[in-house]
Amino acid sequence: IQWYPGHMAKANREIKEKLKLIDVVIEVVDARLPLSSKNPEINQYTWNKQHILLLNKADLADPDVSQDWIDWFKKNTDIQEIMLYDAFDRRHKTELVKQIQRLNVKNKAQLKCMICGIPNVGKSTVINSLIGKKKTQVGNKPGVTKGQQWLSTPDKLMLLDTPGILWPKFEDPLVGLHLAWLGSIKDTIYEKENIAADLLKYLVAYYPDELEVLYKITLDDKNLPEVFDAIAKSRGLLLRAGEYDYTRTSVLLLNDFKNGRIGRITLERP
Ligand code: GDP
Structure with missing residues (x-):
């Protein structure tokens, strides 16, 4: 997704317009990068709303660090409810519905x-x-931006059928890198190698055991290019004899991270 000032202004207007009708804003971030995947400007829109923050994909995140993040958000924000969340776990959904109803003051x-x-x-x-399964379409309500549909959920909530898409913050290059790790912004093949190298640096520092197990390598005191070589070698990713295929190794590493194969990893700490 490419964002330009025009897109941002439009998204901004749309969210403001939609929010006039909303009681509860459910903000979703990625539990593996809770700050980089959060748009701080959302607070301007939610100060007079009930606000729930879901640290989603918690099943892929490091559980200890996730708990630190919950504590951090409780201490540093006014958000009413902060939850670790796995969108595929029905128990989490039940808990979310309970929390939403609790906010029905x-x-x-x-x-x-x-x-x-x-x-x-x-x-x-x-x-x-x-x-859930019951996709009841309630239709347009007066005052709603044309094309908006309300869905009534089995738990008697009214839900806008399209999410409010926020733009990430780009000013900080580190945040840009983080968002590329998550796949929230597009990268080119050329950039993939740099993005993967930075990810590998972080993994070697914080999650060395997970790397050793998944790729059947030993890190010892290898430098970063040597670790890259070891992974390529272990997976047989060769261009020709004696020359490793860095593009394929980068893609492998990024996909293994995105799909949670390396383990439960959090890339940002409070
Ligand atoms: P959107 O762009 O914010 O609407 O994101 P999507 O709902 O399309 O999800 C993006 C990707 O993340 C998809 O491949 C989903 O299957 C995956 N995903 C979403 N929630 C979770 C979750 O809680 N855990 C895991 N493991 N994957 C998730």
Whole structure:
């Protein structure tokens, strides 16, 4: 996804417009990078709303660090509810519905909810889990931006069928790198090698055992290029005799990370 000032302004306007109708904002971030995948400007829109933060993909994140993040968000933000979340776990969904209903302080018959977040954090998956099988279409309500649909969930919530897409922050190059690790911004083949090298540096520092087990390598006191070689060698990723294929090794590493094969990893600490 490419973002330009025009897109950002449009997304900004759309979210503001939609939020007029919303009781509960459910913000989704990636538990492996909770700050880099969070748009801080969302607080401008949610100060007068009930606000729930889901640290989604918690099943892929380091459980100890996740608990540190929960504590950090509780201490440093006004967000009403902060939850570790796995969008594919039905028990988590049940817990989320309970928390939403707990925030129904005005005892409304139906709470109107909207899911927000940057690309690829799992918004659509969360929406689908809340809707379940029963995809009832309620249709347009007056005052709603044309094309908006409300879905009523089996738990008597009203849910906007399209998520509020927030733009990530790009100013910080480190955040840009983090978002490339998550697949929230596109990379080119050339950049993939640099992105993978930076990821590998982090993994060697924080999760060496996981790397050794998955790729059947020993890290000893190898430098970074040597670790790259060892992974390529272990997987037989050769261009020709004696020359490793760095592009394929980079793609392998990035995909193994995205799919949780390396283990439960958090790339950012409070
Ligand atoms: P969106 O762009 O924010 O709507 O993200 P999607 O809902 O399309 O999800 C992006 C990817 O993350 C998909 O491959 C989902 O299957 C995956 N995903 C979403 N939530 C979770 C989760 O809680 N755990 C895991 N392991 N994968 C998830």
